[in-house]
Amino acid sequence: MFSLQEIKKSGIAAIWFMFLTFPIMVIRVNPLERTIQWRWENMLYVGIGVFAFSFLWREMLRRKEMGLKKKMQEDGSEKPGFLQKAAENPRLILPALGLVMGIALLFPHLVNPYQISIMTLALIYVVLGLGLNIVVGQAGLLNLGYVAFFAVGAYTYALLNKHFGLGFWACLPIGAGMAALFGILLALPILRLRGDYLAIVTLGFGEITRIVLENWGKFSGGPIGIRGIPRPDFFGMSFSLSEAIMYIYYLMIAAVILTIFVINRLQNSRLGRAWVALREDEIACQAMGIDKAKVKLSAFALGATWAGMAGVIFAGYNTYINPKSFTFMESVIILSIVVLGGMGSILGVVLGGLIMILLPEYLREVGHYRMLIFGAAMIIMMVFRPQGLIQSKRKAYEFQEDKGAA
Amino acid sequence: MEPILKVQNLTMDFGGLRALNRVNLDIREGEIVALIGPNGAGKTTFFNCITGIYKPTGGDVSIHPPGRDGLRINGMKPNRVTGHGLARTFQNIRLFPNMTVLENVMIGRHVRTKAGVLGAVFRPPSVKKEERDTVEYCYGLLKKVNLAREVNELAKNLSYGAQRRLEIARAMATDPFLLLLDEPAAGMNAYETIELDQLIRKIRDEDKISILLIEHDMKLVMNISERIFVMDYGSKIAQGTPLEIKQNPLVIKAYLGEDADADH
Numbered sequence: 051m052f053s054l055q056e057i058k059k060s061g062i063a064a065i066w067f068m069f070l071t072f073p074i075m076v077i078r079v080n081p082l083e084r085t086i087q088w089r090w091e092n093m094l095y096v097g098i099g100v101f102a103f104s105f106l107w108r109e110m111l112r113r114k115e116m117g118l119k120k121k122m123q124e125d126g127s128e129k130p131g132f133l134q135k136a137a138e139n140p141r142l143i144l145p146a147l148g149l150v151m152g153i154a155l156l157f158p159h160l161v162n163p164y165q166i167s168i169m170t171l172a173l174i175y176v177v178l179g180l181g182l183n184i185v186v187g188q189a190g191l192l193n194l195g196y197v198a199f200f201a202v203g204a205y206t207y208a209l210l211n212k213h214f215g216l217g218f219w220a221c222l223p224i225g226a227g228m229a230a231l232f233g234i235l236l237a238l239p240i241l242r243l244r245g246d247y248l249a250i251v252t253l254g255f256g257e258i259t260r261i262v263l264e265n266w267g268k269f270s271g272g273p274i275g276i277r278g279i280p281r282p283d284f285f286g287m288s289f290s291l292s293e294a295i296m297y298i299y300y301l302m303i304a305a306v307i308l309t310i311f312v313i314n315r316l317q318n319s320r321l322g323r324a325w326v327a328l329r330e331d332e333i334a335c336q337a338m339g340i341d342k343a344k345v346k347l348s349a350f351a352l353g354a355t356w357a358g359m360a361g362v363i364f365a366g367y368n369t370y371i372n373p374k375s376f377t378f379m380e381s382v383i384i385l386s387i388v389v390l391g392g393m394g395s396i397l398g399v400v401l402g403g404l405i406m407i408l409l410p411e412y413l414r415e416v417g418h419y420r421m422l423i424f425g426a427a428m429i430i431m432m433v434f435r436p437q438g439l440i441q442s443k444r445k446a447y448e449f450q451e452d453k454g455a456a
Numbered sequence: 457m458e459p460i461l462k463v464q465n466l467t468m469d470f471g472g473l474r475a476l477n478r479v480n481l482d483i484r485e486g487e488i489v490a491l492i493g494p495n496g497a498g499k500t501t502f503f504n505c506i507t508g509i510y511k512p513t514g515g516d517v518s519i520h521p522p523g524r525d526g527l528r529i530n531g532m533k534p535n536r537v538t539g540h541g542l543a544r545t546f547q548n549i550r551l552f553p554n555m556t557v558l559e560n561v562m563i564g565r566h567v568r569t570k571a572g573v574l575g576a577v578f579r580p581p582s583v584k585k586e587e588r589d590t591v592e593y594c595y596g597l598l599k600k601v602n603l604a605r606e607v608n609e610l611a612k613n614l615s616y617g618a619q620r621r622l623e624i625a626r627a628m629a630t631d632p633f634l635l636l637l638d639e640p641a642a643g644m645n646a647y648e649t650i651e652l653d654q655l656i657r658k659i660r661d662e663d664k665i666s667i668l669l670i671e672h673d674m675k676l677v678m679n680i681s682e683r684i685f686v687m688d689y690g691s692k693i694a695q696g697t698p699l700e701i702k703q704n705p706l707v708i709k710a711y712l713g714e715d716a717d718a719d720h
Contacts, residue, residue, distance in 0.1 A: 312577050319576030320569055327563045330552035339538035339567025339630050444556045446608040
């Protein structure tokens, strides 16, 4: 392990990192006194740290490969991680579900409103992740403009409320429906596209939506946005601020449960199988009698529906929206949730959503380094577990005559 | 009796290249017919034109499913062609690799089932029954192609021969009256080829599905087919019974080349 070659490799890595981090770690400019502080000791720390870490890194890579090989010899399938095993153990599912529900219900009574608020935001992204999972994870259509549907939902509620005084509950289905409609409108021109081309067009769609909202001041309030959006009510009852925060939290829990329920049912249905078939092989899919256009449209529309719903709740949660909340970066975060969690896996996307939103929030305490740590965590994740936290599994069927049949 | 598939003057041009040149072919109910020819003769292009993957530039393709009205199908989308009862397999296997064996076959049932979004979410009794029937039906098909043990295996983990059989089961799930097999024996060993021979006969005799196959394994072709069509350079050069084809000088020339009989 500590051969000359290894030491040389680590040495090169250390020098490279010392060079890369030189401008931020060593030089500090003090504009007030017009002096430059040279912190050479930092360079030494970086060098030693990288040197030590590179050994650890290679050891981990080696272990990963050994594990894969061993598993391949056993049954040819990939190695399930600890989370994967836990998620598939039937005896653990019910108690685990009960525990999670218990924590979810008690959570707002144990923490302060700030924490509840962050958790609500994370849950909104969980719903967004689950919706995008239909399009990207299942149907395999890369969508980089997903945030546009989120914006459609949010602006639907904000505008309908501002101009017609419609309430939250009336706007929830309208917002979801509007997003679905936009999903179909986007899907129509891109039915023939796949892969990179699809990604570019959806990216453009997302940007167009944001730019329209930013520049069409009369319609959307421009960059200033729309303020004073009412929080969700409960059969006409309104709440104090702290009550409302708790109420939206529970609303979001219900929305997540509804989303999981519906998407789980869709997954194991005639339509859900058609989505996966489309992802796997488009030509074979058509040759088996599946109408490609219909299946793509349904994936886009149903994926967008959840973003629309999340958008309406987001507008009510924030009471203020502007185009800044719907930038390309949001699309990337939602896509990362899906990829990090595990394409096509519901539980994976839920975990991915919570991690992607909560981690940066709680890392605020380490200040400027939080995005650095976050980025490093994502890189490590993708190197060591490219299939995501939890890999999606296909449904298994049981037949009684299994043995006599062959 | 009218042929169940009738192809007249089928022509396909790719730019300046004529891949199919006025090909005529017909298949009668209950027949096993082979389409042979050297590599690049246009056999797979012919399949692609019939099944709607390519839109032919000329000619006519019409079908006459037993017990139903005839219709013209050239230019139709592949999924509609399959809906009308023509199902196919692919030369380079095109399964859904990350779906289970059973799910692969269930995709074939898509075109014969109805459940939509609302059905999937609310699962009324009709949808539940449809789903149960689909699973049972597909399991039956898998038993027929001898894959009942592997129902929950991912398709990509199957052996080559098993993948070919799975493709046949998937195509059969669409309830075709004519099955188009594109090199079903490619990559199979002698034993597997004999099994395939029996399977194809069984499909014709028990399921009443007629068969058109492209194949290079001459032993299989001569054994199994009642009639053979031979193509070369995009044109049909011969047709007839296996015996006639074996003796046809044009066919021998196409396979062995011009120089074979030109003695210096």
